Amino acid sequence: MSTSKKYTRFLNVLYATICALTIQSFAQAASGVQAFEVIAPSGYKSVILGSMHIPDTRLRQPVPSVLDGYTQFIVEFDTNKASLQKSRPLNETVIDGGLESLFRGTPVRAPWALDLNNRQISMLKKNVMCQSGHVIKDAETFFNVILMSRSAEYAAHFAMYPCSDGRKSRDEILMNAAIERRVKIVSLDNPDEVDLLRQQIPESFYTSVVKRLLSKEHEYDLRKVVDALNAGDMESLYRFGVGDMAKPEIAAFAKLMIEQRNLLWIPKLIEVLNEGKAFVLVGGAHLSGKTGILNLLRNQGFVIHPVTLPSI
Structure with missing residues (x-):
């Protein structure tokens, strides 16, 4: 040759x-599952992973063993403890005449609920029944109370979290793994601080987000969020996960519940990341942008680069 x-x-x-x-x-x-390795100025290493809080079979999930070797599991809020949401007397949460109509057997609806169509009402009811039926004796009454609430906040919560049908979210998978491995669980949120921020969210945000979450377009939104998470594309994740920032109510929510919380989290994150062996799991929308925790940590001297975790 x-x-x-x-x-x-x-x-x-x-x-x-x-x-x-x-x-x-x-x-x-x-x-694999796209995440970020964080190297503290001290040289100690940790991992930050974005989540979407709800189950979706299209989202690649990390194997539980990714927590092996870590000493702390950092989350927004430990769901195994009491809720961050401070409760108020029922008569303060429903519209005037709401409870009386409930006792008469002809429950009324708040103005925001009257704007929902039959399909949206049916979807919301399914979510409420699925999520609360096993802990609330009269879930039907509970659903009617939600529809007569002055604020659409409770409805937005149930619209956000559909029936899981036995599926587990990334949060649940890793929380269970942390508990099984007896990894210390650390919450970033302070209940009082979060409650103050939540009180500033305009009601228009909840009324608009309920409609969007119960719309046919939401499936498209969800698909984009899953794709961005799977690709490790945090910029797109923020854009699709938060929504149209041109709308004042969306911008206000992002400012309060994402940017402000990020700033509140940073001191605690710096502390745990300086110790190393911390596994941080927060909503993916908290990671990107000038006030995202990745950029805020870089400004404090942390080195951050993408890594791929093994998936289930």
Whole structure:
């Protein structure tokens, strides 16, 4: 075989090898979970992972063993403890005449609920029954109370969290893994601080988000969020996860419940990340942007780069 033919064959083999390795590398990345390794100024390492809080079979989930070797599991709020939401007397939460109509058997609806169509009401009821039926004796009455509430906040909560049908969210998977491994669970949120922020959210945000969450377009929104999380695209995740920032109520929510909370979290995050071996799990929308926790940590001297975690 001539030298030129040998060289050509060598190039073909080399090209084929590179292609095979590239495809293999891509396949491994595509099957993994995109996260971020954080290296503190002290040199200690930790991991930050974005979440979407609700179950979705299209979202690649990390294997529980990703928590092996970590000493702290950092979350927004420990769901195994009392709720951050401060309760108020029932007569203060419903519209005038609401309770009386309930006792008469002809429950009325608040103005925001009157704007929902039959399909949206049916979807909301399904979520309420699914989530509360096992803990509330009369879930039907509870549903009617939600519809007569002055604020659409409770409805927004139930619209956000659909029936899981046995599926587990990323939060649940890793929380269970932390408990099984007896990893210390640390909450970033302070109940009083969060309550003060929540009180400033305009009611228009809840009324608009309820309609969107119960609309056919929400499935498109959800698909975009899942795709962004799977790709590790935090900028797109923020854009699709938060919504149209041109709307004043959406911008106000993002300012209060994402940006302000990020700033409140940073001191505690700096403390735990400086100790190393911390696994941080927060909503993906908290990660990107100038006031995202990744950028805020970089400003404090932390080195951050993407990593791929093994998936289920």
